[in-house]
Amino acid sequence: MRRAFVAAGGVLAAFLSVPHAQLRVVPLDEMGGHVALGLALRHLSNAGIFLHTTAHPDDENNALLVLLNRGQGYRTALATATRGNGGQNEIGPELFEALGVLRTKELDALHRFDGAEQYFTRAVDFGFSFSVEETFEKWGKDEIVADYVRLIRMIRPDVVVALPPGGAGGGQHHQASALITREAVKLAGDAAKFPDQIKAGLRPWQPKKLYYLAAFGFPGEQLPQGPLARINVSVYDPLLGKTSAEIGTEARSMHKCQGMAQLLSLPAPMTTIYQLVESTIPGQMQKDETSLFEGVDTTIAGLARFAGARPPRDLTGGLAVMSAAVLTAQKNFDTIGDQATVKPLLDGLYALRVLRRELRTMSIDEGARYDTDFRLRQKEREFQQALLVANGVQLEALADDGVVVPGQTTAVSVVVANRGAADVTVKNIKFEGFDGDAACALTAVTRPDFGAFGGGRGRGAAPQGAAGQAQATSTLKKDQVVRCDPTVKIPSGARVSEPYWHRAGDAGRYTFDADAPFGLPFRPTTFYVQATLVFGAGPGAEEVLDTVPVHHRYEGNIFTGEKRTELLPPPPFAAHRRRPVRGRRVRLRDPFVPTQPHPDRRPPPPLPRRRAPSAKCASLSSTTCPMPSKRQSSLPCRRDGRRRRRSSR
Known part of the structure; x- marks a missing residue:
């Protein structure tokens, strides 16, 4: 007994001595409730737009993106010239174009922390570059300038920041991207430049400020002379419980294939420094700054500036009503609670929609009308998102299968939950991307859904009424959940899931598919569900749209938990097998082999033929076989008479 007790104590001591490991990062996009609503309200009160340009994945200033987006509510975008396919891979075998896809996905992952939108140009990371001239030659300078002009006209940023244009360290892609950014900022506001973009529907846009990063942070670097913008990114955010610098290191840790540090930042002061090099604001370049948006009006009321010095009264009045509603919602959030924000958010959404209708007939310049409505569309999306979070509304769309082929049918479960005090009516559920x-x-869900037993949709608990019958409903009260489980069909012409950028040989610039949205990480999924929800009743009711992609969920290993993927139509494959041989079991090749093999791929070696049994073994009736050597030992023979091989250790 004493021995058993001592052994048990030793096992316990060994267990307690093992370090406790726990995943310490949670993407802010996964936050719900109070934190998510607070972030949504920050965006509602801010109409500013920020663009960050870089050369490769990992060149971005993650702490700055967190500060501007999560901390201050700006719309932020990152335009990365290349996808980093010329680098190395610390975690797997993917290289070249496959590595570019991997690094694109890693950027997607880190933006769940910093909130930025991601865009790319057609430039290829062709490896280390020794000169700006070499980079311009391989990329095609004019073509990449055109790409950045296009992105500026699409995103319409007030402020742009770029990498330093000088120095000899780090490869010259960085300096080339900075010089191209500056040229693009100067050209984007000229309608005579790149007129094909104007014909396609884009409009000229002139950013108000362009900054260069003052230094990379390499040892011995000197700051440039003159006024600088020093941005403190270590200010504590009480809503998030961390500083922007700390969250920035969490985002940066997603660059897994580049071997980025996984140890997170500890509390410490941190400042990032930029130099203003272009500005349309008089006198701004002669000032030291503590904000990149100094001198830029990014309030809701400030949108009236697009209409000139004397904007229409209907415009200023509508913007004032919107602004007051947002301020009331923020005050109720701070002093009362989340549910108290629903009423002012509905008021603000109503005022915004009235203003957008009236804007069509206001006596203002067409360019002013476009830019005002461009920002109002963004605010309408943000109002709707804030309402969904404030009332705890959740929409899920889960399919039985993740890899789908044209003509296939699959079941999709749509689940709508209302956890708020206000009633929500589901007016319509629309399936996009499917046939028919x-x-x-x-119907009401009245018992738990144990997803662990139900596969992709969690089919372990079909909705049941009190007597086992489905209860049809469309108005959800507090804590009520409804769902439907229709069967949908994948269209015969469903597009294959594959990159929309293509490289010919060792070209320095990609070709983009003409029908793909320019510069996005990947082509957006065509399979999604849109729910039209009604908040409130009577004259004060407002419709809110909630759109989610259709996902398939599945389990990884026991350590990684639930995983999700969009529906992925694969390329066509065919199965091949050898001709059956009488009396022998048929050996199948790999179950899926491309119908058109790659022209550079060598054919697989032929399968080895069976060798005839050795004469010595075939003549023996016993189960042993003498070794064909001087050693006096034997090995068992196989039933077919061939000698067994001695196993090596």
């Missing part, structure tokens, strides 16, 4: 119009008859 699937009917979604919502």
